[in-house]
Amino acid sequence: MIYSCASHIGKIRKNNEDYCKGEVIELETGSIGIFAIADGMGGHKKGEVASKLSVENIICFLKENLLQNNSIKIDYIDDILKQAYNNVNSIVYNKSLDSEEFEGMGTTLTTAIVYKDNLYVANVGDSRCYLLDNDRFDKITIDHSLVEELVRANVITEEEARIHPRRNHITRAMGTEEMVLVDIFKCKLKKEDTILLATDGLTGFVEDKQIKDIILNGEDIDTISKNLINIANDISGKDNVSVILIKA
Secondary structure, three states: OEEEEEEEOOOOOOOOOEEEEEEEEEEOOEEEEEEEEEEEEOOOOHHHHHHHHHHHHHHHHHHHHHEEOOEEOHHHHHHHHHHHHHHHHHHHHHHHOOOHHHOOOEEOEEEEEEEOOEEEEEEEOOOEEEEEEOOEEEEOOOOOEHHHHHHHOOOOOHHHHHHOOOOOOEOOOEOOOOOOOOEEEEEEOOOOOEEEEEOHHHHOOOOHHHHHHHHHHOOOHHHHHHHHHHHHHHHOOOOOEEEEEEEO
């Protein structure tokens, strides 16, 4: 398993409120990859506090609670992911109550766990997970956003969603409420499948077909990550953009 994490401030923003990280841990039963990406909100550096807190703590929690005696508690992964998200949500929420400086901050959080031939994904917000299987490029997660609700109700198209005046309005976030509801998805993996985690600095401006073509036409995984960030900045550059690419 190889992976690449990359993040860029974009062309307009004064600070980067995205944060992403990954770890691959070798065990007797095989390797496990834990990856997380977040897009903070709140401005004045509050968003970047929320996103970093979320990513660092979700990975820490999963390492401490998913791994046991050199094996994986895979049968309990749904419960552990829910516990992890509730734990992280409390951390961010309590931090937001610490002082006026952090009031109102929050973040998206999408997490992927890769173990053997399984992909487990959890998400809150509109940072996405995709799976590229040969020529199939499927969006695994469902955005928690106003425009996603409108698209799924056939009120607007995907193209209209990209330019909708409320395209940045998310309906679920980490740290904005005392409790959080997390979506969990499971997929089977084949060798050479590619997993993409991305913030809306990429997916909000670049069409899925363009993203797929860049991944398929890329050489090494680090170059693909750079190319994805470059096209997002070339097309828009209005937002921070972050990606994690994982080759199973």
